[in-house]
Amino acid sequence: MFTRIDHVGIACRDLDAAVAFYRSTYGFEVAHEEVNEEQGVREAMLRVNGTDDGGASYLQLLEPIRDDSPVARFLERNGEGVHHVAFGTGDVAGASAAVAGRGVRVLDAEPRPGSMGSRIAFLHPKDCGGVLTELVQAAGPEPDREPGS
Numbered sequence: 001m002f003t004r005i006d007h008v009g010i011a012c013r014d015l016d017a018a019v020a021f022y023r024s025t026y027g028f029e030v031a032h033e034e035v036n037e038e039q040g041v042r043e044a045m046l047r048v049n050g051t052d053d054g055g056a057s058y059l060q061l062l063e064p065i066r067d068d069s070p071v072a073r074f075l076e077r078n079g080e081g082v083h084h085v086a087f088g089t090g091d092v093a094g095a096s097a098a099v100a101g102r103g104v105r106v107l108d109a110e111p112r113p114g115s116m117g118s119r120i121a122f123l124h125p126k127d128c129g130g131v132l133t134e135l136v137q138a139a140g141p142e143p144d145r146e147p148g149s
């Protein structure tokens with residue numbers, strides 16, 4: 001069902017400062033930046049491996065743009081840190097239906113727009129061992145999983 005980790009989402013209060021940390025400490029560069037009004041975030045995608053044409057993995061730095069957004073609430077409760085983990089799939093609607101059938105609450109009845117033209121659906125953290133989990137169908141092609149991987 002899943003081929004890779006698409007991204008790890010990290011909540012931060014100051015996106016530019018977080019980008020500067022990841023660049024100067026690890027050498028990661030920003031592959032993409034956007035504002036997602038619906039989700040209430042300004043975000044930067046830092047590519048860890050692969051290419052932006054499909055199959056890559058990213059760190060996703062998230063700064064809230066509204067006080068009532070999920071990331072703002074998370075920061076208020078927990079401070080900065082890992083906010084969610086996102087699995088890549090070639091079929092987000094099918095994967096959502098499959099996990100819903102296993103008793104996990106899917107927070108998005110219909111997939112919503114995500115980073116870089118992707119389509120996304122979130123799973124409730126309380127049904128996933130405390131981990132807010134996101135399913136991502138990237139805009140680009142999903143690579144086949146290597147045998148045995």
Ligand code: MC0
Pocket residue numbers: 009036039041043060062070071073074077083084086107113114115120122124125126130131132134
């Ligand atoms: C809340 N909880 C979390 C959590 N956020 N647990 C783990 N990781 C998180 N990130 C816990 C709370 O501490 C609480 O636990 C319980 O879940 C219920 O929380 P709540 O009071 O209902 O809190 P809300 O209102 O903040 O809702 C939580 C919920 C919401 C996960 C339902 O944040 C949501 O719908 N998230 C999905 C959308 C999202 O996160 N968008 C931002 C990223 P206790 O034990 O206290 O009951 S957008 C993004 O990432 C896009 C752009 C992309 O990837 O392309």
